[in-house]
Amino acid sequence: MNKLKIIGFDADDTLWENGLYFRKAEQEFALMLRNFIDPDSLHARLYAVEMKNMPTYGYGAMAYTLSLIETALDVIHSAPNSSKALSQGKIDSGIIERILGLGRGILSHPIELLPDVESILPVLQARYRLIIVTKGDILDQERKLSKSGLLPYFHHIEIVSEKHEENYRDLLRRLDVAPAEFMMVGNSLKSDVLPVLNIGGQAVHVPAASIWEHEQCEKPLSPYYEINRLGQLLTVLA
Amino acid sequence: MNKLKIIGFDADDTLWENGLYFRKAEQEFALMLRNFIDPDSLHARLYAVEMKNMPTYGYGAMAYTLSLIETALDVIHSAPNSSKALSQGKIDSGIIERILGLGRGILSHPIELLPDVESILPVLQARYRLIIVTKGDILDQERKLSKSGLLPYFHHIEIVSEKHEENYRDLLRRLDVAPAEFMMVGNSLKSDVLPVLNIGGQAVHVPAASIWEHEQCEKPLSPYYEINRLGQLLTVLA
Numbered sequence: 001m002n003k004l005k006i007i008g009f010d011a012d013d014t015l016w017e018n019g020l021y022f023r024k025a026e027q028e029f030a031l032m033l034r035n036f037i038d039p040d041s042l043h044a045r046l047y048a049v050e051m052k053n054m055p056t057y058g059y060g061a062m063a064y065t066l067s068l069i070e071t072a073l074d075v076i077h078s079a080p081n082s083s084k085a086l087s088q089g090k091i092d093s094g095i096i097e098r099i100l101g102l103g104r105g106i107l108s109h110p111i112e113l114l115p116d117v118e119s120i121l122p123v124l125q126a127r128y129r130l131i132i133v134t135k136g137d138i139l140d141q142e143r144k145l146s147k148s149g150l151l152p153y154f155h156h157i158e159i160v161s162e163k164h165e166e167n168y169r170d171l172l173r174r175l176d177v178a179p180a181e182f183m184m185v186g187n188s189l190k191s192d193v194l195p196v197l198n199i200g201g202q203a204v205h206v207p208a209a210s211i212w213e214h215e216q217c218e219k220p221l222s223p224y225y226e227i228n229r230l231g232q233l234l235t236v237l238a
Numbered sequence: 239m240n241k242l243k244i245i246g247f248d249a250d251d252t253l254w255e256n257g258l259y260f261r262k263a264e265q266e267f268a269l270m271l272r273n274f275i276d277p278d279s280l281h282a283r284l285y286a287v288e289m290k291n292m293p294t295y296g297y298g299a300m301a302y303t304l305s306l307i308e309t310a311l312d313v314i315h316s317a318p319n320s321s322k323a324l325s326q327g328k329i330d331s332g333i334i335e336r337i338l339g340l341g342r343g344i345l346s347h348p349i350e351l352l353p354d355v356e357s358i359l360p361v362l363q364a365r366y367r368l369i370i371v372t373k374g375d376i377l378d379q380e381r382k383l384s385k386s387g388l389l390p391y392f393h394h395i396e397i398v399s400e401k402h403e404e405n406y407r408d409l410l411r412r413l414d415v416a417p418a419e420f421m422m423v424g425n426s427l428k429s430d431v432l433p434v435l436n437i438g439g440q441a442v443h444v445p446a447a448s449i450w451e452h453e454q455c456e457k458p459l460s461p462y463y464e465i466n467r468l469g470q471l472l473t474v475l476a
Binding site: 056057058059062063065066069070073076077090091092093096097100103104107108137138139140142156159160161174 | 297300304307308311314329342375377378397399
């Protein structure tokens, strides 16, 4: 471990709550459409629309809002009792307005730091260069970072469109560190652990309360650290 | 000029067509809503909605699509002859679907390089480090860069949420160059010229066919280069 120079942190659901706000928005979305579809079927429809749109829209709250609107139109059009809201191709415009409001709500929620974040960052900053590696809308990520008050702890912020092996390789090349000198800490095995192990780095998995299907993957075969809360990172690094 | 080390290029409407696709989308949007509002009034309404949303959504095609939807709902609700499409708070769902299609169209248009781009980049690459400094959706900008075939000419790609003085200062610090060793080339006085002059860099303005109101500003008082087409950059640098 004495070779370690840089620790990378994922942001959403590693440093602060995030998925929670998407889940709350989806609950309200399901309420709006409760006359047309049950929540589980709606979730499946929404996820299918999100995956279809992923190559075009990418991650983040604006992509999510556009997929909510598309899913609502699709569900209302195809619902058997669609006559309630749909007559001659017309839908309740209030639904679309409320969906725009759900998206704005996600983009403006307060930042709630996860446990141990504020206690470990000063300790780690004294021993390593700390960076953030996150994906999503640039503006939204910058705003959350700024609101979080955590910016002074970080030497570099990297906002990427995907966390694939080539993204990490490119980042480490620009930071001028070898993969073995880098450790990534995050809640997603798929984005924070697996690609980093594959390029020869170290990784620590801190599972979040729940995880979006898109981030689920098989457990990596290479060794990695699994901790229950961020404070245990100090034990890992001891 | 012999101190110059890095040339930064704006991307949209400097290296390739971009605003054109937004203007085409807006023309179609005006056609969709022609029974409710004239194109000039619609343009003013849309611009007001975009500016209201700018702090939350930022730049790019997804932000634009969400603002188109909000403007359409707003216009249809408030139009005097709204009864045509609006009855008891219902609107033609086809309009929302077509707006989603306009946004997808902007996100998937082919890349048309602007004049001289392909001839000057190899010449300049032999003498300077070339970088791109652009704002907008990360995924969209990366896709356009990849489609453009121009990636091999650039040493670094910087996608930012805003092009303010502090964004340029931060970038130059990370690239380890002094402002006097940096020249920015772009179509926006506000984003590509003024902030760079203000921090002590050099700047070249290449006006595009048309410019979005949001990028308009007073002419800078500090000296900068103004060229009609990118090829003249070689004369500026001679």
